[in-house]
Amino acid sequence: MTDPQVAVAMLGIFIFTIMLGFPIAFTLMALGVGFGYYAYFDADRQWRAFNRAVESGADLFTQAETWVGGFLNNRIFDLFVNQTYSVMSNDVLTAVPLFLFMGYIVERANIVDRLFSTLQIAARRVPGSMAVAALITCALFATATGIVGAVVTLMGLLAFPAMLNARYNTSFASGVICAGGTLGILIPPSIMLIVYAATSGVSIVRLYAGALLPGLMLAGLYVVYVIGRAWLNPKIAPRPPRDENAVSGLALVWLLVTSFFPLAVLILSVLGAILFGLATPSEAAAVGAIGGLVLAAAYRALTWQRLQESVYLTVRTSAMVCWLFVGSWTFSSVFSYLGGEKVITDFVTGLDISPIVFLILAQIIIFLLGWPLEWSEIIIIFVPIFLPLLPHFGIDPLFFGILVALNLQTSFLTPPMAMSAYYLKGIAPPFVQLVDIFRGCMPFLSMVILAMILIYVFPEIVYWLPNLVYGR
Numbered sequence: 001m002t003d004p005q006v007a008v009a010m011l012g013i014f015i016f017t018i019m020l021g022f023p024i025a026f027t028l029m030a031l032g033v034g035f036g037y038y039a040y041f042d043a044d045r046q047w048r049a050f051n052r053a054v055e056s057g058a059d060l061f062t063q064a065e066t067w068v069g070g071f072l073n074n075r076i077f078d079l080f081v082n083q084t085y086s087v088m089s090n091d092v093l094t095a096v097p098l099f100l101f102m103g104y105i106v107e108r109a110n111i112v113d114r115l116f117s118t119l120q121i122a123a124r125r126v127p128g129s130m131a132v133a134a135l136i137t138c139a140l141f142a143t144a145t146g147i148v149g150a151v152v153t154l155m156g157l158l159a160f161p162a163m164l165n166a167r168y169n170t171s172f173a174s175g176v177i178c179a180g181g182t183l184g185i186l187i188p189p190s191i192m193l194i195v196y197a198a199t200s201g202v203s204i205v206r207l208y209a210g211a212l213l214p215g216l217m218l219a220g221l222y223v224v225y226v227i228g229r230a231w232l233n234p235k236i237a238p239r240p241p242r243d244e245n246a247v248s249g250l251a252l253v254w255l256l257v258t259s260f261f262p263l264a265v266l267i268l269s270v271l272g273a274i275l276f277g278l279a280t281p282s283e284a285a286a287v288g289a290i291g292g293l294v295l296a297a298a299y300r301a302l303t304w305q306r307l308q309e310s311v312y313l314t315v316r317t318s319a320m321v322c323w324l325f326v327g328s329w330t331f332s333s334v335f336s337y338l339g340g341e342k343v344i345t346d347f348v349t350g351l352d353i354s355p356i357v358f359l360i361l362a363q364i365i366i367f368l369l370g371w372p373l374e375w376s377e378i379i380i381i382f383v384p385i386f387l388p389l390l391p392h393f394g395i396d397p398l399f400f401g402i403l404v405a406l407n408l409q410t411s412f413l414t415p416p417m418a419m420s421a422y423y424l425k426g427i428a429p430p431f432v433q434l435v436d437i438f439r440g441c442m443p444f445l446s447m448v449i450l451a452m453i454l455i456y457v458f459p460e461i462v463y464w465l466p467n468l469v470y471g472r
Contacts, residue, residue, distance in 0.1 A: 003039070007340025010035045014331070024377050025320065028327025029080070036076030036334040080330050087325040091282060092198040097318040098285030099191055102270075102292040104310040106144050106263065109296035112137060113158050114259035120162075122252060122260075128230030128237035130166055131176045132223055134159040138180025139219045143187045143267055144292075147317070148412055152181035152423040160428065169236035170432055172229070175440030178420035179222055179447075182412045185375055186405045187215035188271050189288070194281065195321065195379050196401045200387055204281050208274055209466040210398050211405060214455060218406070221447040229443075262298070266291045275469060321376055328380040341388060348389055355393040356456070359400075362386050363407050363452070370411020374419075378408065402462050403455065409448045413441040 010031060017027050087093065106112075119133035126132055134155060142151045155177050163173040185192040188208035197204035230237035270288040273279040279287065296302040335341060348358070369378050383404060390397055412420040421437040428437070455461050 002339075004339035004343045006035065006038070007335050007338035008343060010331075010335060010338070011340060018373075024373075024381070025323040025327045028324070028331045028381065032327060032330035032334050033076055033080055035338070036079065036330065039334050039337050040075040040079075076334070079333060080326075083329045083333070084326050087322050087329065090198055090325075091280070092194060092204055093322065093325070095194050095204075095281040095285040096191055096321055097314050098282065098289045099189060099194070100147075100317050101310055101314040102266075102285065102288040103144050103147060103150070104313045105289070105292040105296050105302075105306070106141070107150055107154060108306040108310060109292075109299055109301040111259070111263055111295060111299060111301075112141050112154060114299075115140065115263060116155075116159055116162075118252075118255040118259040121255065124240055126227060127234070127239070128226045129240065130159070130163050130168065131173065131226045131230065131237055134163065134176050135180045135219070135222050135226060138177070139183045139187065140263055140267065142181055142184025143189070144184075144263060147191075148182050148185065148420060149423050151184060152177060152420050153427055155181060156424045156427045160424065164429070166240065167238050171436045171440035172236045173440070174421070174424060174428075174432065174437040175442075175444050176222075176226060177424055178413060178418070178437065178441050179409075179444035181420055181423070182409045183215065183219055185408060186211060186218065188212055189267070189274065189281070189284070190215075190405070192375055192379060192405060192408070193401070195376060196383065196404065198325070199379055199384055200397045200401060202397045202401060205274060205277070206398055206466045206470060207401060208271065209469055210402050210462045212271075212275075213461050213465055214402055214406060214451065217454070217461065218409070218448065218451045221451060222444060225443060225447055262295055266295060321380075324376055324380045328384070331381075332384055341385075344385060345388055345392075349392055355395055358389070358393045359395065359403065359456070362400075363403060366404055366407050367410055367414070370408055371414070371417035375408045375411070378411075379404070398466070399459060399462055403452060406448060406452050406455065410445055413445045413448070415441075 014027060014031055017031075018024050116133055116137045119136050120130055123129040123132045123136075137159065138151055138155055141155070142148070160173060160177050163176070164170065184190060188211050190208075190211065193207050193211055194204055196202070197207050226237075266288065269291070270284045273284040273287065274281050278284075293302065296306070332341075353361070366378060366382070369382055373382075386400070387397060390400055412418060415421070415438040418438060418441055421434060421441060424437055425432070425434050
């Protein structure tokens with residue numbers, strides 16, 4: 001077999017192995033080191049060293065030591081160590097554990113239930129008021145955490161029963177929770193965008209600026225759909241009695257000041273510091289983590305146990321992301337060295353397709369990968385395969401990254417592997433069927449597709465804010 005054929009076999013073995021359920025990070029590292037040993041093995045150098053030992057009259061033990069040492073003296077081990085050090089010292093990735101800690105501490109500080117209750121009261125005159133409040137709460141909370149499972153689970157315990165008790169349609173309420181919980185991987189400060197920036201080399205500041213309007217647009221489409229559907233068919237989202245949750249204007253302002261504004265100010269402060277160049281993402285994330293602790297203390301929810309849980313979850317998730325990077329970069333380095341990247345590049349460029357067709361094909365592949373894989377695995381492992389092809393088709397990596405972030409929303413909402421639906425099913429009442437949750441996700445899935453089409457047709461939605469703030 002030629003080296004490019006070995007590289008293609010390496011990729012095929014990896015895909016087959018992860019389909020069997022093996023841990024992805026360790027599979028990447030094992031395949032990278034294993035095939036890297038073959039790629040970097042220099043048999044001539046080993047024989048020369050061994051012959052020198054024989055000719056010098058060395059004893060059998062020294063000859064055997066030279067022979068074994070020749071096997072172990074392989075550059076793949078140096079590469080693996082260097083890749084590990086590069087990941088652990090990456091300035092962009094430093095922001096990941098800090099943002100994670102901010103999200104976990106906010107999640108455990110009972111801030112979200114106050115926020116949902118306040119927004120429910122504020123929106124009580126709007127059709128589908130409880131669903132609108134749930135969506136806005138999901139957007140804020142998902143933005144603070146960036147962890148889809150945590151948002152869907154917590155809002156499923158908090159808002160989903162409240163909507164069911166208010167006689168909301170089960171599918172409608174399910175779709176609101178599932179769709180709202182995924183917004184955090186798109187709206188800055190998104191951890192997914194940090195990972196994409198580290199993978200692609202795109203400026204995280206421009207990436208955040210480019211993602212802000214698409215994220216708000218998608219959240220707005222969700223809200224418009226919910227209000228329009230509730231207005232056209234009031235039975236799926238009954239209005240609350242006029243006297244229910246009625247408060248005076250002053251009382252409502254106080255509720256907003258004590259529940260909505262603290263979290264909103266924290267998120268906007270972190271995001272604003274990044275966008276306007278007042279702080280690096282890591283510095284802003286550190287301030288956000290401290291702000292999360294201050295909020296938890298202000299709400300008298302900062303206990304030693306909650307702090308321990310937040311630290312443990314932060315370390316566990318950060319370790320997963322970092323080891324995925326180590327494995328991915330080792331795997332991709334060996335894959336490229338063997339000529340696998342050139343095989344893929346030559347194949348795609350030989351198809352003689354237009355940039356728009358390439359974008360559509362790439363998004364379809366990422367959409368399908370979203371069924372068996374998490375977003376972190378797609379961004380770290382498979383997106384780098386597409387990145388070298390972007391210059392050939394004249395596609396900006398920033399624009400491509402925003403499309404990928406939008407596309408990954410669909411992977412959480414599309415049956416049969418819609419992870420948001422499974423998160424919600426795990427904590428929903430027994431009478432809520434999985435098919436009901438799937439049915440509720442489909443309209444929101446169409447909103448995501450509509451948002452992607454709008455960005456295809458009007459790319460200035462992505463470019464307007466970065467160009468305004470940072471120039472072209």
